[in-house]
Amino acid sequence: MAYILKVDNLTKSYSSGNRSLTVLNDVSFVIPEGSSFSIVGPSGSGKTTLLGLCAGLDTTDSGSITLCGTELKTLSEDQRAVLRNQKVGFVFQDFQLLPTLTAIENVVVPLELQGVKNADATGRELLEKVGLGERMHHYPNQLSGGEQQRVALARAFSNKPQILFADEPTGNLDEATGEKVTELLFNLNKEAGTTLVIVTHDMELARMTDHMIRLKGGKLIENKAAL
Amino acid sequence: MSTPRTSKAGFGWLLKMAWRDGRASWGRILLFMASTILGIAAVVSIQSFSDTLKDNIALQSKELMGADFTIDTDKKPNERVTFLMDSLGGYDAREVSFASMASFSNTDQTRLVRVRGIEGNFPFYGSLETEPATAAANYQSNGGALVDATLMMQFGISPGDTINLGEISLPVLGALEKAPGSTSMFGAIAPPVIIPHQFIGPSQLVQLGSRVDYNFYFEDTTTNLELLDQKVDPILDDENADMDTHTSTSSRLGRRYENFGKFLNLVAFIALLLGCVGIASSIHIYIKEKLPSAALLKCLGASRKQTFMIYLLQIAFMGLLGGILGVVIGLLLQQLFPYFLEDLLPVSLSLSISVPAVVSGLLLGVLMSVLFALYPLLSTLGVSPLATLRKQDTQNALPKKWGWGVFALILLSIFLISLWLLDNAKYAIWFVVGIAITFAILSGVAHLFMQGIKKFFPKHWNFEARQSLLNLFRPQNQTLILILAIGVGSFLISTLYFTKDMLLQEATLADQQDNPNIVLLDVQSDQREGVAQTIEGNEMNVISDIPIVTMRVASIKGRSVNDLRRDTTSTINRWVLSHEFRTTYRDHMVKSETLLEGEFIDSASRQGVIPISVSENFARDTQTNVGDTVAFNIQGVVMTTEVKSIRTVDWSRMEPNFNIVFPAGILENAPQFRVFTTKAGSETVSAQFQQQLVKLYPNISVLDLRQLLSILQDLLAKISWIINFIASFSIFTGIIVLFGAIRSTKFQRTKESVLLRTLGAKGKQITKIVALEYLYLGALGSLIGILLSLIGCWLLAWFAFETTFTPSWFPFLVLFPAITLLTLFIGWSNSRGVIKSPPLQVLRRGS
Incomplete structure (x- = not known):
């Protein structure tokens, strides 16, 4: 089976004062194309660091990551940015919308970066799909948490990504809103055929994915298909 | 798979993003921009006025001289000079001028005047403006005198009265309001009196030692004056004579005024620099708040350059807008200058807009804003996209060399702009060094102050006093920038006061000590004894x-x-x-x-x-x-x-x-x-002595130093007024910077105040904390500024004027409390909203 993400013997350390802190230690796994995947583990286990490295937001100390057929180590920061723009989508725990842009403007940023003409039409379509057709000219601070996360979902799918990374997508939402957002996330994912990688504490959410890995103290302690 | 290519979003997208991102912050951006507006307005107004003045002088060059060219000498022209003038077709008018005492029939007062004996139809261009107007045309044929209008007014002289010059008495035919070759500035020392040339001999005023100028005026519109000047001037030089064309004279005059303009431009430039420091500080906080957005943009695929450009464009646009507003205000201000400088200007002005001044205002706006915002802006390059996941990763530390690079670029730009303003590399270097030292000392003292507080923190002080001190080094504090703004403003005003004091002190020193206050010039050897007797007869020595x-x-x-x-x-x-x-x-x-x-x-x-x-x-x-x-x-x-x-x-x-x-x-x-x-003990003795002397020895010129001093004081007052006016732009800029700095940290202070209130602090206590914080800042900033200026002026007095310097108390007694209170007021009035904010609302927003 073809894979979209391959992580090989990945190690990452951060220095804190004079001390070096190993956050990830010799982690390896593969994510098949089109699957859904969750990374779970307690706080401080290295989940978010792993997500950031896999998405090319940071560089590895040793080991390699191959994303969408490209080894990230060989790319410069700007080249990794272009790769993200063309093939990667993101959903964050705290929504991460640009506060000075309206909902639709936020959604079309990845398309505009690609130089796509008439990006607004795609943006409108996506916002209607997530149920925010009436609120597309609102600023983030005029939207509720759930609405902001739906805008973030629309943005994440706007560039038709091959892989979507979601970092605790329901972490900042109440239960009911969280459920709606989860449903929307999986529906959109299914529709677009995107590979989904979720970092979460929420075991219920993790169980909804095809595969799950568990980290503890920076080490991969479990790698299995989700129950 | 191939390596991903760069993002396709072009410049248009960058502009769009800059606009989108900026529109939510226009209020703040406008405030940053305001810091530069006044500085640009000051630079543009002076630049444009100087250009206009230069153009007007050049346009009115013939009217200024009254002729196409002149030949002048300070002794009777010898044969060679006479021959040369004849070969040029002969002069069309001539003038003999010298300083002399004049007395009048209607008053006992005497006055040193500049006698101008004119023959011929001078001026050929422009006119002698007199009241009545006919006097100018008739004075030659009617054998009368045209007397300086101000002098006539001071002495209460009317047409028909008599003026006595040496051995002659002439009827005053009219008041002289304007004449080519006479400026009101020098006219104040020796006001002009025009008489027909034929009376110079009979007046017997031209004697040994008399400083006499002989001017010969030529009307010649056909000859190339530049070539003529090149040919004739060396010959005349050999004979101690000189040729001046209307163009060379006007360009010389233009240069003289240009020098004053350059000095004012520097004062204005300081206002702009101060505004720029304000920009650097406000943008630092602004960009810090924008870093999460910059990280997100990178996460979504924007390159480092694109992210940087979005904010750079915002700042450049803000600078351009500041430039436009500054230019408009500067051009309006320019309209006021002729009123302030009326007595000092050689020509009547028709004001116009100077295109170079406008362009330089706009360029300065963009360049200075971008330059001073560059260091905080560079942090958008360093921000990691990982910051979207981890807050602590917002900032990758910028390499130190970038900071030094930006600092060097700023110094280089200040040098280049000063060079452009001053047109002298040596002065430009000194200016940059002076600015760097002033800013370095102010920043150093602010830094030491904060370190000092940390080290010797007054733990026994009460809660409010301690809390207000702690506020001075809170994260994102504006202590340094506020001390800089207040310090530079106070430095400028007190320097102006101290310098004026120094100049006047130099002049008044002579009067205070047992030094002469009357100088008698041109006393002939045979008059020596008589003059000494007259002096002693008036109980003087x-x-x-x-x-x-x-x-x-x-x-x-x-x-x-x-x-x-x-x-x-x-x-x-x-x-x-x-x-x-x-x-x-x-x-x-x-x-x-x-x-x-x-x-x-x-x-x-x-x-x-x-x-x-x-x-x-x-x-x-x-x-x-x-x-x-x-x-x-x-x-x-x-x-x-x-x-x-x-x-x-x-x-x-x-x-x-x-x-x-x-x-x-x-x-x-x-x-x-x-x-x-x-030395005359009183004005009455002086006046009485002068009247007596003029009657007995009309050829002797009397320089009344007391009178000269009051003229000097008038002149200094006029000049210092305009310098103060331009320097006031620094003060206002300082206030705006102060305002901007306080606004930039408003949310932070609101949060602090709300936390304190939540913990039980009363509104009064918070007001006291805020007031004390600004009291410390105002007092420290203004005191350092004044002390720095005192040291600077003392050094200037010691090395340049070689005199002892007794500073005025004004900066300490008035300026220091005034600036401190102003700071306190601005700080307090801007914090009222902070004090009144409902705690819950703020706590929610903060979370």
């Missing part, structure tokens, strides 16, 4: 009776002046080659002189080498040292001398000082006249 012998330099170190004039490689200062020196002889040095080199020879005989003493200025300009020979032409007799000593001379002392001093025993028999100095 002759303080000095100084012999004066006029002479010109004939050769320097064996090379004749004509030879030196032709030598284009000679670096000897040209003025010494044609100047008529008034020299003296004596066997001692006087109070205003200090021996610098060699030995002052008290007496000598004409046998052998004649030893002389020269001033430091003369030695420098003639490039002579002790042991060098200088020959003088003393009214036809050439005398070779040797420089035996070099003296420094305190020219600022209002008493006769000399470049060249001969020893006793050489010049006693040379044709000479004398200068007397005396």
Whole structure:
């Protein structure tokens, strides 16, 4: 089976004062194309660091990551940015919308970066799909948490990504809103055929994915298909 | 798979994003922009006014001179000069002018005036403006005088009264309001009186030692004046005469005003720099808040350059907008200048918009804003996209060399702009060094202050006092920028006060001590005894009776002046080659002189080498040292001398000082006249003495130093007004920077205040904390500024003026409390909203 993400013997350390802190230690796994995947583990286990490295937001100390057929180590920061723009989508725990842009403007940023003409039409379509057709000219601070996360979902799918990374997508939402957002996330994912990688504490959410890995103290302690 | 190519979003997208991101922050951006507006307005107004003035002077060059060209000399033209003038077709009008005392029939008062005896239809361009207007046309045929309008008003003279000049009395025909060649600035010292040339001889005012100017006016519209000047001037130089064309005169005049404009431009530029420091500080906080957005943009695929460009464009646009507003305000301000400077301007002005000033205003707006925002802006390059996941990763530390690079770029730009404003590399370097030192000292003291508080924190102080001190080094504090803004503003105002004090002190010193306040010029040898008796008859003393012998330099170190004039490689200062020196002889040095080199020879005989003493200025300009020979032409007799000593001379002392001093025993028999100095105890005694003297000895000119001092004070008041006006832009900029700095940290302070209130602090306590915080800042900033200025002025007095400096108390007693209270008021009024914010609302927003 073809894979979209391959992580090989990945190690990452951060220095804190004079001390070096190993956050990830010799982690390896593969994510098949089109699957859904969750990374779970307690706080401080290295989940978010792993997500950031896999998405090319940071560089590895040793080991390699191959994303969408490209080894990230060989790319410069700007080249990794272009790769993200063309093939990667993101959903964050705290929504991460640009506060000075309206909902639709936020959604079309990845398309505009690609130089796509008439990006607004795609943006409108996506916002209607997530149920925010009436609120597309609102600023983030005029939207509720759930609405902001739906805008973030629309943005994440706007560039038709091959892989979507979601970092605790329901972490900042109440239960009911969280459920709606989860449903929307999986529906959109299914529709677009995107590979989904979720970092979460929420075991219920993790169980909804095809595969799950568990980290503890920076080490991969479990790698299995989700129950 | 191939390596991903760069993002396709072009410049249009960057503009769009800059606009989108900026529109939510326009209020804040406008406030940053306001910091530069006043500085740009000041620079543009002065630049545009200087350009307009220069253009007006050039356009009115003929009216300024009244002729196409003139030939002037300070002695009766000799045959060669006369022949040359004849070969040019002969002069069309001529003038003899000199200073003399005048008295009037209607009043007992006397006054030093500039007599201008004119023959011919002068001026050929422009006009003599008189009241009544017919007086200008009739004074020659009716044999009357045109008297300076201000003088007529001061003395209550009306047309029909009589003016007495030497041995003649003429009817006053009209008030002279404007004449080519007379400026109101110099007119204040010796107001002009125009009479027909034919009365000069009968007045018997032109005697030995009289400083007389002979001007010959030519009307010639066909000749190429530049070529003529090149051809004729060297010939005239040899004869100690000079040719001036209307264009060369106007460009010389233009340059003189340009220099004053350059100085004002620097004062304005300081306002702009202060505003820029405000920008740097506000943008620092602004960009810090934008870093999460920058990280997100990178996460979504924007390159480092694109992210950087979005914010750069915002700042550049803000600078452009500030530039546009600054230019508009500057051009409006320019309209006010002619009213302030009316008496100092040589021409009537028709104001226009100077395109270079407008362009430079816009460029300055963009350049300075971008430059000073560059360092905080660079952090958008360093921000990691990982910051979207981890808050602590917002900032990758910028390499130190970037900071130094930006600092070097800022210094270089300030140097280049000062060079452009001053047109002199040496002065530009000094300006940059001065600015850097001032800013460095202010920042250093602010830094030391904060370190000092940390180290010696007054733990026993009450809660409010301690809390307000702690606020000075809270995260994102604006302590440094506020101390800089307040300090530079206070520094500027107090420097202006101290400098003015110093200049006036120099002038008034003579009056305070037992120094002369009346100088009598052109006393002939045979009048010596009589003049001394008149002085003593008025219960005054002759303080000095100084012999004066006029002479010109004939050769320097064996090379004749004509030879030196032709030598284009000679670096000897040209003025010494044609100047008529008034020299003296004596066997001692006087109070205003200090021996610098060699030995002052008290007496000598004409046998052998004649030893002389020269001033430091003369030695420098003639490039002579002790042991060098200088020959003088003393009214036809050439005398070779040797420089035996070099003296420094305190020219600022209002008493006769000399470049060249001969020893006793050489010049006693040379044709000479004398200068007397005396001191009048009161204005009444002075006036009475002058009336008596003018009646007895009409050829003697009286310089009333007290009168001169009041003219100087008037002039200084006018000049300092305009300097104060431009410097006030720094003050207002400082206030805006202060305002901006306080606004930038408003949310932070609101949060702090709310937390304190949640924990039980009363509104009154929070008000006290805020008030004390700004009281510390205001007091510290203004005190450092004033002290720094005091030290600067003291050094200036010590090294440049070589005088003791007694500073005015004004900056300490008025400026210090005023600025401190102003800071406190601005701080407090901007924090009222903070104090009143409902805690819950703020806590929610904060979370």
